[in-house]
Amino acid sequence: MLLIRGTLLHRWFQDRLLDEAEVLKVTFGENRMGAILSERSFALAPLDRCASPRDKVEALSFAAAMRQTRARYRDGSLERALYVEKLSRILPTHAEDALAxxxxxxxxxxxxxxxxxxxxxxNVQNLLSWMSVDQLADVIRAAGLEPTGAMLIPRAEAEAAEFARTAAAKASDGRLRLPGRTALEDFFNDHVVDIVQNRSHYTALGIGNPGAIVLEGPPGCGKTVAVERLIAHLGWPHFAVDASSVASPYIHETSRKVGxxxxxxxxxxxxLVVIDEMDALLSERDAGGGQHRVEEIAEFLRAIPEAIKAGVLxxxxxxxxxxxxPAILRRGRFDHVVKVDHADQTEMLDLLRALLDGVPLADGVILETYAMRLAGRPLSDTAFVVREAARLAARARMSTIDDASFSKAVDALPQSGAPKPRVGFV
Known part of the structure; x- marks a missing residue:
């Protein structure tokens, strides 16, 4: 419980930081005070006594509270403030020495x-090893600030970001490019990108924000890569939801984190909110799991339409x-369920050409042949083949990638359905 004396309470009311309905009136003798009650699971403490966040969701909650506070209270420092997580508010105590x-x-x-x-x-990247660079940037933006300064992006993330930047630069007509995923590229451009880029035309005809989408398909078919390209193309803050980020053994905790x-x-x-492994988080309620599973799915059912209406994809x-x-997949929550299968020969050829753009090829390399051999395999296998062929050519001190290097790279892939090598004692 937080007890507030009359003068400070009046000032918070005056600054629109609190509404009278959010405060319980308490009388103790001649003293009249206000009180804010909070459940055990919600933070309620001075900032310097709050526990540091355990995950990205808690960090985003604080950032959202800072942003909502600044929407009402623009002047003065929040350094000596009180964090009321339940109200998503940070209440300043107006201390004289608070300058941060x-x-x-x-x-x-x-x-x-x-x-x-x-x-x-x-400044803080190395101190927050549990949070990726992208997650930290999301938290800073959610607080109403702009990420600045050099970001030490891991090599894999840097390569993905560079590929996304290159693809966006080449899309002079504003279209999203998804090499190797032609059907999904058309779907994203028709149902998301065009609506975002030409919002006034759609609004005039009663179309609001893009509807929610489910990508369904086997592992390695390119769902995650496609979503990463969409995020990079839109340039919006994005929030990831999966079992590791919101699941908790404590009752009510998971639904609270989701909210x-x-x-x-x-x-x-x-x-943009990305829900990975939906079947793990939102499995059918009849499959068991107790009352808390029903509560978690109910929280998703409540939050999804509200978020879509607010402009969240x-x-x-x-x-x-x-x-x-089934309730999750009804129209109005997830409007589209898109089947994403392994790439066929035509899509694989498109991906090979995109990956080899700007890379010198020797005469006699027929990409159609390798597209046929790679069709039906995970897209990551194609990226491996291109890197391995380039490595073999560089090791042989050649200035171009020749057909022999390509052939060896493809042969290095395990046969589809072949047993994995066993490690152990004979």
Whole structure:
């Protein structure tokens, strides 16, 4: 419980930081005070006594509270403030010595009390090893700040980001390019990109925000890569939901985290929420799991339409769409279930050409032949073949990738359905 004396309470009312309905009136003798009650699972404490966040969802909740507070209270520092997670508010105590800006307040809270600013964000990257660079940038944006400074992106992330930037630069007509995924490319451009880029035309005909989408298909078919390309093309803040980020052994905790994440996404809208492994989070309620499973799915059912209306694009991914609760897949929640299968020969040829764009090829390399051999395999196998062929050619000190290098790279792939090598004692 937080007890507030009359003068400070009046000031919070005056600054529109609190509504009278959010405060319980308490009388103790001649003293009249206000009280804010909070459940055990919600943070309610001075910032310097709050526990540091355990995951990205808790960090986003705090960032959303900072943003909502600044929408009402623009002047003064939040350094000596009280965090009321239940109200998604940070209440300043108006201490004379509070001079820290929001970037320092956020950095101190994220690091458990160290006086370090998130501007530039490289200051805190090494201190927050549990959070990726993209996640940290999302938290900073959710707080109403802009990520700045050099970002030490891991090599794999840097390569993916560079590929996305190159693809976006080549799409002079504003279309999203998904090499190797022609049908999905057309779907995203028709149902998402065109609506976003020509919103006034769609609004005039009663079409609001893009509907939620489920991508369903086997592992390795390119669902995750396609969503990453869409995120890069739109340039929106994105929030990931999976079992590892929101699941909790404590009753009500999972549904609370889900609600907080969607609140943060709505605060940062237009934004994108990606639900990975939907079958693990949103399996059919009749399959068992107890009352808390019903509560978790009910939270999704409540949050999804609200988020779509606020401008949040929701994309789910699954290998087993048949295991998802039917209520989740109804129109108005997820409007589209898109089947994504392994690439055929034509799509594989498109992917090979995209991956080899700007790479010198020797005469006699017939990409159609390798597209036929790679058809039906995971897209990651195609990327491996291109890298391995380039490595073999470079090792032989050639200036181009020749047909022999390509052939050896394809031969290095395990045969489809072949048993995996066993490691052990004979």
């Amino acid at each position: 800006g929001d970037a320092l307040v956020l950095g101190s809270w994220l690091t458990g009390g160290l006086r370090v600013s998130v501007d530039p964000m490289s 907080q994440l969607f609140e943060a996404a709505i605060a940062a809208a237009p934004s 929701i994309v789910g991914m699954t290998n087993r769409v048949d295991m998802i609760d």
